[in-house]
Amino acid sequence: MITSNTGITKADQNYMRKLPHIKTIEFGTRKDAVIKGTDKSIRLSSNTTKLSTNKVVSGRLPKESNEVALSNREKSNYKIGQTIQLVNNKGKANISGLKNTTYKVVGFVTSSDYLKKENLGVTSAGTGQLATFGIVNRRAFSSKQPTVARISYDNVHGNSYSSAYENQVQKNVDNTEKRLNDRAKKRHAQIKAAGLAKLDTAQTRLNQQKQKLSQTKNQLKAASAQAVQRSQLKAAQKQVAANQAKLQKAQSKLTTQRQTLTNLPAITYQIQSRNDYNEGYNQFGEDAKRIDVLSNTFPIIFFAVAILVSLTTMSRMAEEKRQEIGTLRALGYSKFDTLKIFLIYGTASGLLGSALGAWLGTGLLPRRIFAAYAANFVIPNFQTPPSGFWISLSIIISLLCTIAPAVWSAFLMLKDQPAVLMLPKPPKSGSKVLLERMPFIWNHLSFNYKVTIRNLARYKERMFMTILGVLGCTALLITGFGIRDSLNGIVDTQYKDIIHYDVIGVYNPDAAQNKKADYLKTVDDLAGVKHDTTVYYESVTSRPKRIDHNQNISMIVPKSTTNFNQFVTLRNPSTKKTLRLTDNGVVITQKLATLSHIKVGDYLMVKNANGDKHRVSVSGITEMYAGHSLYMSPAYYHKVFGHSVNYNAKMLMLKDRSAKNIDRVSRELTRQDASITAIQSDDAKATINNILSGLNHLVLIIIVAASMLAFVVLFTLTNINVSERIRELSTIKVLGFYPMEVVMYVYRETFILSLAGVLLGFIGGAWLHNYIMQTLPPETAMADLTLLWTNFTTSGVMTLIFSIIVMAIMAYKINRVDMLGALKSVD
Amino acid sequence: MAYIEVRNESKIYGSGEQEVRANDNVNFTISKGELTVIVGASGAGKSTLLNILGGMDSPTKGQVIINGKDIANYSSRKMTTFRRRSIGFVFQFYNLIPNLTALENVELASQISPDALDVKKVMADVGLKQRMANFPAQLSGGEQQRVAIARAIAKNPELLLCDEPTGALDYQTGKSILTLLQNFSRQTKKNVIIVTHNGMIKSMADHVIEIGDGKVKQDILNSKPTPVEQIEW
Structure with a gap:
């Protein structure tokens, strides 16, 4: 887009049309004013037909010079048929460049030039920030010369925001910029020269008149000497004096004109790419980039945990079916037949989960997130076409996670003879741990800690998962709280300590x-x-x-x-x-x-x-x-x-x-x-606050997701732990352990792992926060990277509370265990 | 003087049509230091009786007085304390903690008991001096049951309850386990109650209570118990 501080002449229009790579060029006019009785500044633009067209939401576009179509955002303030009065900066109903100051509202439109809801751009009217816009007929402007040219290029490829597109546009703009500047300077010189020439001729004419006047004066003087007809002479003298005064006036006018001409402000033809002239376009792109950063980071954690959880659950399911497999084999079913159940079960659960996820992922979730993010923008038609690639990728991953572990565990079992399979699986035997080699520590531990330490070593994959899950939860919480505090901190530091x-x-x-x-x-x-x-x-x-x-x-x-x-x-x-x-x-x-x-x-x-x-x-x-x-x-x-x-x-x-x-x-x-x-100076404050309000939703999403993560992981693992060790628990219950001791017997290890996870999560959270805060802020802003110690304590305490809630649920379950039943049965 | 006194004890599951009387008005007394065998067919109600004696379950009706205290109406917390202080259990399936060594399995019990015996000495007494550092999976069935007995004894309980202690063992091993229990009773003068469906071992006991259909069928005191080594079945 080219904007000019004066009208663009026919000659310059033709020049611009011939600039290289121009596909379409459309000229237009615009003018800023203030809406009477408010502080709101409005930009009136002539309607466009080819580029940056305005979409009518209701009503119609203006046909007469006293009609206006307002931004759709103004729908709540004005009705079709109402009139709107505009004034200049001094509050007077006289705006240079506009024929009228009263307009009839005939419709509401949206424009791709104004993507933001507030602060549409910088203006000289009102407070300096553009509040809204309106579309008027070309005839509403007093000058016929346009002041704006919108350009589209024929050599750009790719989508908006893609680097191929943006690079090419910028290259074209750079290219055109030099030519336009030369042109502007030339024209400035031209105008000046033409003006001066005109003034010069005027001056000569004036000088001639002056000469004539002095001649007449002289004649009159001679005539007075002859003293013929006094009255006639008097009249002539009067006229000469009047003429002299007139000439003097003309002379002073010419002098001031000459002065203004020498001081004539430079003509600027400023060419800007969409990123520069359309603040909303740029910000929307930046916001999208931010989403990209986040969506490339967070889901990895969830993915990792989801994979681990389904791996554990599915292999456990296969192990629970051990005797069933044995019986089927003993009855004469083939190995493949016995495997079928896991294949079918795995496929069914994987597909069902994927279908539900695909539905949520292409519909509800993106819509919610978009709504939170686009709160500051006027972007219609949000589209979420299902992405075949991502859906198939996730289906493949989830099928792998559901089928593979179950089939693998079952396959390992099938190697055994049916007779062996029908017997209960001998419990995984204990083993010595490293700590036992240090008797001075080991001998001082109570059996509670001994059994905890042995269990930690016994179920390594579960230990890994618990730590990872808790780590992820803590790290996400730290990042979530940290993002908010870092940005909140900016406002304080920026406006209290710096600006x-x-x-x-x-x-x-x-x-x-x-x-x-x-x-x-x-x-x-x-x-x-x-x-x-x-x-x-x-x-x-x-x-x-x-x-x-x-x-x-x-x-x-x-x-x-x-x-x-x-x-x-x-x-x-x-x-x-x-x-x-x-x-x-x-x-x-x-x-x-x-x-x-x-x-x-x-x-x-x-x-x-x-x-x-x-x-x-x-x-x-x-x-x-x-x-x-x-x-x-x-x-x-x-x-x-x-x-x-x-x-x-x-x-x-x-x-x-x-x-x-x-x-x-x-x-x-x-x-x-x-x-x-x-x-x-607080224009930037609004920007930060916009980001903040968008992020508050995000922080909430992160916190909810992190809590769910912690719950799912801790619950799944503790549940498996409890059901696998139900006999142990019953035994110690019978031996006279109090309920809390029984719960702690199984939960102590989870608790220790949680603590380890929280500590590791501190490191992970600090790293993640640092990474996000470096990539998240838009190009014009940066965040304070320091994390507050409260971020750590809050996140740590929250994670531990999640852990305790899971423990409470498990305690309830454990205390309801029928200790006698568990001890009697062989399984 | 009666050490254990069971009066009009009943355990009833369900009600009305579905009512099942696992124990139906059971009465008996056991004197201090007796080796008692409770014998009966499967489903006779002997395990229910053992659970009630051990503080693992409460009777629906009646009194169960052990050492002067009626445990029939104990709260769950009180029952736990009772189990912790006064009862040693030996199960059919040993129920050792697989992740603890033999020694640690015994320590498990001794640590919660206020006047526990020396763990290593108890292990030596049950003949497991050499296997203390082994995990349950590395021990034979008989050895595992010895660990279980050591675990019960180490608490220094007033009463040792054994539920089919030889049920999962072969003949010879079973015999040695019973010998161990008999010796314990003789040496410590503590009460041992063995629940079994095997009527052949009745003769090793000082006191035999036969249960059938939830009721006491026979209550015989045996003044001349046979040493286990001489019993054949």
């Missing part, structure tokens, strides 16, 4: 002297300002290697480098030592440095809106969690750009830092003629 300013008011430094003075006076007179400082602000971009789109960077040059720490604390991320702005390099923010693989002493290439590139030396890297920034001293600015700083902004620190007050101040500033925009 102290609240608004940057950007004005036009080339505005007329009196308007500029008005602006600065407004800043001085603003109530509730704690401190203010003069800075130069410019939004520049940089494209790190291996990343397919530009990073937006706020370039800030403070006039006074000494008190700048009052507004933004520049400090080393690890040592927290304060950084100073030097005259031979810039300070960049941490995440930008990470993305660009830049260390102190390296160079960074930045590009301004005109596409001019500059190389800056990095002298420091500062702590910052959201947004990229670049800070430099005025002296270094001079060195890099070759001219001294033309300060264009005021950085304000407010006494009342509430969003409402910041909005009020922003409005106050944008109301000024010289104002360009107001940048609020």
Whole structure:
């Protein structure tokens, strides 16, 4: 998309049409205004027919110049047929560039240009953030020259967000950018030259008239000497005086015109890829990437545990059928016939489970997760086509897990003679453990610990599974809580320790002297300002290697480098030592440095809106969690750009830092003629909060999943343990063990394993959290990687509570065991 | 003086039509230090009686007074304490903990008993001095039953209850086990009750109680018990 600060002429339109690789180009106009009686800024765009078309949800598109179709999000605020009144920044019903200020609402639309629900983009109207949008007829604009061009290329392949697509688009944009800049400069010169030429001819004509006038004057003088007809003479003299005044006026007008022409603001043709001009598009992509990261990490843990659980359960099932197998074999069934039951059972359970999982996995779950994630977006038509590849893969894995262990155990049994099989399987015999070689420890252990230790060694796969399950549970919990705390921490650190300013008011430094003075006076007179400082602000971009789109960077040059720490604390991320702005390099923010693989002493290439590139030396890297920034001293600015700083902004620190007050101040500033925009430091706060609210759902999902994991694993294993050792339990019960002693007899090992799992889970959780927090945040933000000790204790305690709940259920079961029955029977 | 006194004891399962009387108004007394054999056919109700004597089950009606205390109405907790302190059990299927060595299996019982005997000495007494470090699976059936007896004895119980102790053993081994039990009774003057369906071993006991159909059929005191070695069956 190309945006221009003035109308795009016919000639330039033709030029753009002939740019290389253009498939379709569509010109349009847009204008920002404020909705009367609110703070909401609205962007009115002309309707498009080819690119970024608007989908009508209800009503129709505007036909007349006084009709508007609003964003579908406004459906709750307006009705079709209602009128909407727009005003400019000063609250007056007079908006330059728009014919009307009152529009009739005729419909509601959605647009792919506006994917987000709030903060649709930066604007010069209202508070500086675009709140909504509307579609109007082309005739609603007073100028016929369009200001926007939407382009589609013919050489791009692949889906949106794929790197093939994004790379090619960016390449095209880079390519076109240079041509457009040259064109803009040329046209600027042209306009200037044409204007000057016109002024010159006007001047000559004026000069001629002046000459004529002085001639007439002289004639009149001569005539007065002759003193003929006094009255006539008087009239003529009067006319000459009037003419002189007129000419003087014309002269002064010409002079001011000449002045404005020399100060004519540069024409910019800014070309941006979708990632840059459509904030929602970029964020949605980033969110999707985040989901990708998570979905590539978490399910592995679940998969591993699910596989282990089904392995154990199925092989145990086969072992329980031992006597049945023996009987069948004794009756003369073939080996394959006896195996059939396991084949059928395994296949049936595997297929049933997979079918249920496929149904949940393609329908309900993605829909729920999407709903949580897309809460900030307007994305219609969420589609979840069943994925053949993933479904078949999971069916294969689950069938392997259900059939293989059962058939394998049965197959091993079938090697024995039927007679042997019909006898109960001798209990797995005990064996010595390593600890016994250390009699000074071993001899001091009570039999309770001895039996626990022996059991741990006896059932190695179960030991492994318990540890793994508990480890997974703890690690997931730590990660879940950690993610939330890390992001919550950002908001605090970012706005309490690092960013102290609240608004940057950007004005036009080339505005007329009196308007500029008005602006600065407004800043001085603003109530509730704690401190203010003069800075130069410019939004520049940089494209790190291996990343397919530009990073937006706020370039800030403070006039006074000494008190700048009052507004933004520049400090080393690890040592927290304060950084100073030097005259031979810039300070960049941490995440930008990470993305660009830049260390102190390296160079960074930045590009301004005109596409001019500059190389800056990095002298420091500062702590910052959201947004990229670049800070430099005025002296270094001079060195890099070759001219001294033309300060264009005021950085304000407010006494009342509430969003409402910041909005009020922003409005106050944008109301000024010289104002360009107001940048609020808490824009990033909204971004973080958006991520946070999305993550709260995720954290909940993680916690639920982790708890289920712990329950399933502990329950399955303890259940197997109890049923396998029912005779042991009955025996010690008969021997006079109290109920709690009996439970602990079997549960002590689970408990020890759980503790081990929790401890290992601490390590795993710290690692997982670190990994996720490095990959999860969007490119413009980063998270605090430190884990709070409460994350560990909460997760550990929760896991142990799960373990205790399972123990309580088992205790109930154990205490109901019929000890006599178990002792009597042979099995 | 009666050490064990069972009065009008009944154990009834179910009710109405399905009512089954496993023990039906059982009465007997056993004196201190007697070796008692309770004999009866399968399903006669002798195991039910043993369970009630051992504090593993409560009678539906009647009194079971052991050493002056009526255990018939004990709570589950009290019964456990009773088992823990006063009773040694020997089962038909040994019920050793497979994951503990012979010695540890005995320690299992001695550790919960307040006045337990020296475990190693008990092991030597039952003739297992050399096999203490073996796991149950490495022992023969007779040896396993000896471990089980050692486990019961080590608690130093007032009463040793044996449920078909020779049921899973061959003739010779069974005989040696019974000898062991008889000697224990003679040497310690403690009560041993053996439940069996094998009427041939009646003659080794001081006191024989015959159960049939849940009732006491015969209650005979034997003033001249035969040493086990001389009994043939």
